[in-house]
Amino acid sequence: MxxxxxxxxxxxxxxxxxxxxxxxxxxxxxxMLSTGKIPAKQVGNRWVIERSKLIAFFMDSAA
Known part of the structure; x- marks a missing residue:
């Protein structure tokens, strides 16, 4: 298997x-999170983001 x-x-x-x-x-x-400048999600009362998406977000905004 x-x-x-x-x-x-x-x-x-x-x-x-x-x-x-x-x-x-x-x-x-x-x-930045509460104004939507970072593409994270709130799960309950905690913020969470995938590391690769965070890196891609900042690489995009730097270009």
Whole structure:
């Protein structure tokens, strides 16, 4: 029987984790998330984003 490998998601959870990943303060990151400037989703009361989407977002906006 063949084992199928699904791609694993590299998720960044929480305001602090996202802030650290983008090199911003928690306050700056909260503003960017709540105004929709970062394409993250809110799950319950926590923010989450896939690392590759976050990188792609900033690579796009830098171009």
């Amino acid at each position: 063949e084992k199928t490998t699904e791609p694993s998601l590299d998720l960044i959870w929480g305001l602090e984790g996202i802030a650290q990943a983008i090199g911003r303060t928690v306050r700056q990151t909260h503003h």
